[in-house]
Amino acid sequence: MSAVLQLAGVTRIHGAGETEVHALRAVSFAARPGELVAIMGPSGSGKSTLLTLAGGLDQPTSGSVSVEGVDLATLGNKGRARMRRTSIGYVFQDFNLIPALTAAENVSLPAELHGTRPRAARRAALQALEEVGIADLADRFPDHMSGGQQQRVAIARAIAGERRLILADEPTGALDTETGEEILRLLRARCDAGAAGVLVTHEARHAAWADRVVFLRDGVVVDESGSDPAETLLDSGAR
Amino acid sequence: MSVKQALLALLEQGPMYGYQLRAEFEQRTGATWPLNVGQVYTTLTRLERDGLVAGAGADDEGHVIYRVTPAGRDEVAAWFSTPVARTQPPRDELAIKLALAVTVPGVDVGRMIQQQRTATMTALQDYTRLKRGGRATTPTPSGDLDPNDPNDPNDLAWSLVLDSLVFAAEAEIRWLDHCESRLRRAAVENAGRPDPVVERPSPVPEPVETAKAETTETAR
Known part of the structure; x- marks a missing residue:
């Protein structure tokens, strides 16, 4: 089974000379369909850099990042933007919803930016909201929702239109433990349904929802717990 | 572990015999701390000696049934109303x-x-x-x-x-x-x-x- 996300020897250096910072050093890992991978590490370990690279928001100094088999470096800015609107879903700690748009509008926005007809985009949005259990809140504005509900909208936005890669940066950071757990259940369910997920977190309790946990320290992978799916042992090109 | 209090608390819900007590205990704790039935009966014997439970005859299959005494009920109430002591950290x-x-x-x-x-x-x-x-x-x-x-x-x-x-x-x-x-x-x-x-x-x-x-x- 080929990886949805593949990082191969990824190094990211910020600045140069005296002020050079190695945010990531030769990091390799893959997320396959049906798999949720957690990245754990203290602040400054490179977790967020890794996620920005995986999402094509930044480019590695060396090494390659591939999404659905396409090396992001070979796409131009436009190509990467298209990839972000169609294949990759993001979930952030602070939800990043647009306050002037309703839940359904927030969810359908990426598709509309991509040129999908409004009616089709709304239909996909409602389906995604249904999937995260808040179809009844479709016409509500973010300000009139709880944190947990807003994060569900953000997840709906990340999964609408059958995106296959979900990148989540501390998605439970602003939520209480029980609500946070519901969010993880949703991410997990989406991965069980065939998406690949990468979850950045500093909380072990949340990382434990993943199939694999990658520990980052100072930009280097120091441990990995959990195992690769058995079939990937035969897939020599994968790692 | 407070097997003694746990068994008393279960008996407050009605008379039971040893195997039943073990099953009820494990039902609640998911067998995280498995109890062997010998331990249950030893504890029951001790509780009976201390007047916290009393024998209530046997059922048709010959299981000895126990019920909680008023002193046993007091013990349970005291257990639930007292915090677990943290003065002696468990060995880690x-x-x-x-x-x-x-x-x-x-x-x-x-x-x-x-x-x-x-x-x-x-x-x-x-x-x-x-x-x-x-x-x-x-x-x-x-x-x-x-x-x-x-x-x-x-x-x-x-x-x-x-x-x-x-x-x-x-x-x-x-x-x-x-x-x-x-x-x-x-x-x-x-x-x-x-x-x-x-x-x-x-x-x-x-x-x-x-x-x-x-x-x-x-x-x-």
């Missing part, structure tokens, strides 16, 4: 091992921490998998309750026990992270000076087996 093999590792020359503490963190994380993933699976994937000792009933108070009890294991494993990982960064800082501060603690490569001790619940094994 990992903390003891780490305390020795940082003082005994030639132990690669950094590696020990990493290995332990991976082992504890794996246990935490197992607990989380049990939570995801819900009661349906765990054994139901007495089998007379609907295992899929979300309103079953025994399910709630078991899921809270699981949460307790989850939070404890999480705390252990946080503590290991903390130890790691303390040691790294100490190593930086000691740079230039000989450092007996962090730098020396050496044989790595086995990770402490995280007290894995029985259920982790049986549930799969």
Whole structure:
């Protein structure tokens, strides 16, 4: 089974000379369909850099990042933007919803930016909201929702239109433990349904929802717990 | 563990015999702390001697039934209204091992921490998998309750026990992270000076087996 996300020897250096910072050093890992991978590490370990690279928001100094088999470096800015609107879903700690748009509008926005007809985009949005259990809140504005509900909208936005890669940066950071757990259940369910997920977190309790946990320290992978799916042992090109 | 009080609390709900008590106990705790039936009967004998339970005859199959006495009820009430004492911390093999590792020359503490963190994380993933699976994937000792009933108070009890294991494993990982960064800082501060603690490569001790619940094994 080929990886949805593949990082191969990824190094990211910020600045140069005296002020050079190695945010990531030769990091390799893959997320396959049906798999949720957690990245754990203290602040400054490179977790967020890794996620920005995986999402094509930044480019590695060396090494390659591939999404659905396409090396992001070979796409131009436009190509990467298209990839972000169609294949990759993001979930952030602070939800990043647009306050002037309703839940359904927030969810359908990426598709509309991509040129999908409004009616089709709304239909996909409602389906995604249904999937995260808040179809009844479709016409509500973010300000009139709880944190947990807003994060569900953000997840709906990340999964609408059958995106296959979900990148989540501390998605439970602003939520209480029980609500946070519901969010993880949703991410997990989406991965069980065939998406690949990468979850950045500093909380072990949340990382434990993943199939694999990658520990980052100072930009280097120091441990990995959990195992690769058995079939990937035969897939020599994968790692 | 307070087997004594736990059995009394169960008997408050009605007279029972030894096997029933064990099943009821495990129903609530997911067999996290397995009780053997011999232990149940020894405890019942002691409770009877102390006047906290009394024999209530035998059922048709000859099981000796016990019921709680008024003194036993008082004991249960006192148990529920008194906090569990934390004056004597339970012995923690990992903390003891780490305390020795940082003082005994030639132990690669950094590696020990990493290995332990991976082992504890794996246990935490197992607990989380049990939570995801819900009661349906765990054994139901007495089998007379609907295992899929979300309103079953025994399910709630078991899921809270699981949460307790989850939070404890999480705390252990946080503590290991903390130890790691303390040691790294100490190593930086000691740079230039000989450092007996962090730098020396050496044989790595086995990770402490995280007290894995029985259920982790049986549930799969």
